[in-house]
């Protein structure tokens with residue numbers, strides 16, 4: 001085959017793109033992976049902080065861990081799985097003055113989830129806030145949890161979609177970083193970095209893919225762009241695919257941003273403990289000493305994250321240090337310093353955190369995932385109907401897209 005002609009072009013090296021590429025590598029087909037950034041992993045990204053500790057800026061938890069393909073991959077890579085349960089599954093992990101309220105909160109959020117999950121599948125969809133118990137004092141905190149879980153407030157989210165999410169309740173981590181596990185999948189694959197795709201011309205018998213590094217020709221393409229990136233590129237396909245643009249618009253990325261802080265005198269806090277900044281308004285979740293490290297991971301979601309991101313690290317730091325000083329006293333400010341903040345909304349190759357479905361739009365995941373002309377295949381977390389918003393969901397859609405592409409080419 002000539003240099004720039006391939007059986008399959010994969011776009012993106014996140015969990016979905018790397019799963020597809022690993023699968024194609026077993027087939028003997030000619031393929032290449034195009035990645036806009038200079039690193040693999042996409043929204044999976046482990047970095048080293050200023051104090052030498054490693055940290056996951058994107059995904060950190062292997063959700064539904066006992067069935068999560070990344071558990072086996074991490075072990076194969078010789079990494080260390082940490083199976084200690086997360087703070088959100090241990091009411092006793094709460095620290096600070098609000099800890100006495102956590103039993104009541106666990107009951108309130110448990111009942112809310114039960115209402116989401118027990119809705120009949122054929123009931124008309126509603127926004128999740130319709131399922132709150134009116135007047136429950138914990139409603140603002142349930143809404144805050146939604147901003148961490150789904151990246152958005154309950155009023156924006158389809159209850160039908162949320163009810164389809166499968167979660168075994170088992171959550172593990174990788175000591176060396178979840179992002180590092182996913183990035184390692186890129187080793188040995190034919191990847192062109194710094195190569196954003198600008199257009200996919202599907203008017204001819206062979207697809208023509210336009211990138212900043214020139215044109216490539218392919219029989220099939222696997223598109224793993226985040227939904228907000230797809231939605232922002234209505235002219236990506238020529239001719240356009242308006243159903244895909246609409247599906248991407250119906251599956252927007254919520255926002256979650258992390259601020260890592262150094263904590264001096266960490267031994268006052270047990271490993272993997274947690275505090276919420278407030279009960280009755282949008283607030284941060286503060287994870288103390290993750291994996292026993294002298295850090296606090298502040299997690300901001302939804303509108304609060306949007307606002308803090310607009311102000312950059314300084315705004316996130318000011319908000320977090322004010323909330324922590326409110327919980328632990330003003331002397332606490334002297335014990336913390338900011339180490340790393342990443343704004344996923346402003347990141348041009350992510351444009352947000354993870355997808356949720358707008359009310360009435362749960363069916364958009366299948367629309368987004370559906371192949372076009374048996375030569376344009378779609379993958380990525382937003383295409384998963386049961387594990388959306390997760391790295392393992394993205395991975396599974398990548399495997400499926402590769403299988404479909406190989407099947408189509410061999411037909």
Ligand SMILES: Cc1cc2nc3c(=O)[nH]c(=O)nc-3n(C[C@H](O)[C@H](O)[C@H](O)COP(=O)(O)OP(=O)(O)OC[C@H]3O[C@@H](n4cnc5c(N)ncnc54)[C@H](O)[C@@H]3O)c2cc1C
Pocket residue numbers: 011012013014015016017034035036037040041042043044057058059060061062063195196197198224225226229256257258344348349350352353354379380381382388389390391392394
């Ligand atoms: C703060 C945060 C915390 C999270 N926590 C968890 C967690 O604990 N557990 C979990 O399972 N998941 C978590 N997630 C979600 C998880 O990271 C994502 O669902 C998953 O990584 C998405 O993989 P993907 O392959 O679908 O997309 P991506 O990883 O976004 O991959 C898409 C790729 O396409 C590339 N790209 C974009 N535009 C172009 C272009 N024009 N041309 C070529 N390439 C392009 C991008 O650079 C990227 O590499 C978290 C995400 C965030 C942001």
